[in-house]
Amino acid sequence: MSACLLALASLSACFRNVPADAGDSEALARIADWEDRRSLGEGQLTAWAQGQRGAAVRARALRALARIQDPATAEIILAGLSAPEPEVRDEAAFAAGELGLSWEPLPEEMKARLTQALLAAEAAEAELSVRRTLLESFSKVGTPGAVQRLIERLGDKREAVAGRAALALGVAGRRGASLSEVPLEPVGALLAPQQPEEARYGAAYLLAYVRRPAALELLRKCVSDVSPDVRALCAKGFPEVAGPEDANLLGRLLEDSEPRVAAEAARSLAKLAAKCSGPCAPLEALRALKRQAGAIAAGDSPAGHAILAMAQQGLPPDGRPVLEELRSLIRQAPRGASAVVLEDLAWLDCRLSAAMDRQTGAPAEVLRCGGDRVPEARRLALGLREVAQTPGQGGAKEAVAWLQHPDARVRLAALEALGARPVPEALEPLRALMKGADPVVAAAAATVAGKMKATEALPEVRALAVRVPQEPDLAEPVAGALVALAGKEAEPVLRTWLEHPHANVRRVAADALTGMTGQPVRSVRRELPPGTARAPKAPAGAKLTFHTRKGDFTVALDTQEAPVTSGNLYALARKGFFRDITFHRVVPDFVAQGGDPRGDGEGGPGYPIRCEMTRRPYTRGTLGMALSGKDTGGSQFFFTHSPQPHLDGRYTSFGEVVSGMEVVDALQEGDVILEVRTEP
16 A cells, blocks of 8 residues: 555544443444434434543544434534544544535535534644544535635645645535635645655645646646556546647556556547547547557456546547557457456457447447457447437437347446437337336336426326335436426425435435425435344454456455444355346446446345445545445445545445455456355
8 A cells, every 4th residue: 555545544543443431332332223223312312422421432423423414413513623532523523524515415504604613623723633634524515615724724834734635625626616716836836756645646636626727737747756646646637728739648648557547548538539620649649559458468457447448438530540440459369368358358349339339329339349258238238328428319219129128238228328319209118118127227217208308108207206115216217207297296295205214215305306496405314213124243354355257356344434334245245145246337547346236237235224434535445335325325336446535425435455456456347256255
């Protein structure tokens, strides 16, 4: 682990896992139960969060309030910012940030109150670790006042503060805050080679999202940093501000020794190519990817990430020769190549084919890609999803025919294509799908019907709405369709959802009602009953070893910070749940995601688990729980290729890869989990 990652991982470490007296064990167990049931313990939890039972219990109670995210507890959380014990102030700062990051947006007056309290606390805070947590919370609240304080801290003489402020500003910008007033001179100072890696990383992250022409010169310098994480971030920042003259610089990064840096360079060149008119230097630079094609054929799977990143991003029509050249090279597999190499090459052939189909708006090349190594359903689903990103109406009528395909992945991809370009011919097939046995496909069909404003489909949408109380995963797509087709007549149904025990159903209802009525609507916290089912805790020191055809890698679970999430994954692994499930999503320099029994990103174990936001940052090799809203975890997980601070406090992080990270780096979309073994 690099020095930067070690620094990130140790943030406020001295205040976590505060030892509790033996007499506190029962209290801590009760807090854990209340937290998982989203209960305030009839007032006992808030009393302990105010210090009724000592610092250790207070800190743990504040962590529970951070995870429950009830705005009614805001003043109790903010009171903790002035506690005498630094471990309590640290947890209060974290909890305030988590309120600001609530899945259900806070009212502006509540954000203003959080900002006011955090500003006062940060100005008075003497403990460096607590101050860094406060800076991170500013990025989660994201108000102009919070951003302004972060700008002020860029000039702090302590690199630990200035670097953290830069990182927090970058995260706030990624979440939508304006960075137009950020001065670039102190950012450049943080990028100096003599600065600690953590400070340089924070500055690079900020540069990647500041998106101002004045940042270009700094980006050109920092792509030569010794840290691959810094180089990758700086490569990511080019598309918004660079010119054709920067294509050669990014082209050289395609040769970087770290595949994730090359992947960012390839993605940025593809974005720049979309801006070309006439001769295109970025497209010429991308021809250097021929070397990666040869490296994959020689067994270097991670080298494929640069080609994958470029193909996922797509190229303009003038880039078709680049795609054709790469396909030609990839198809020339060396004699004696292993089955694993041949499968990687076949999938990249299909990825490049799909990028070509995106240019034309019809799935054609994917119908004949990959030889016999990529099943028809995977090829079709990929092509239809790419075609969905093509402007205009091309290919829409063809997608209607695929709605009858026997594989759900193809039907979903066809629905995605039709959602981008609805056509009247789709109406009757859509109505039939809404009556079908697959709830995921039915909900996606409802979404398309809503986009078509097809009121003829309203009876089927209403029938799906009746199923939401028992099938909460239907809530979001059905709510959108119901509002689109029924208008204000949808309001009574949506108001009943505000009382649903599932947090995400309530969030969906509140969002839909807010949009429909023009008035802010919030749901209220609902606690789950005692005895609510949860997986047993995994044993201390639990590990999971993933077996794939590319090798094995081992993950240490964080059973202390995330007992519910760790216990759930451990229990599923012991049952053999993950056997033969794929990594269905790989985004170079971001994540490799798996655990979906459907294989299309929409599946799970048949039940949700509650979120456990931890203080473990998303560094390289972190294990996270995939979500579609608050408390929607299940069986889908992901591993990060590189630090991802915008995920901190939003997605439960509950472990890390402790061996075999090179296997994670080598994963491609569709790689199969042969088995997951538990230890002990």
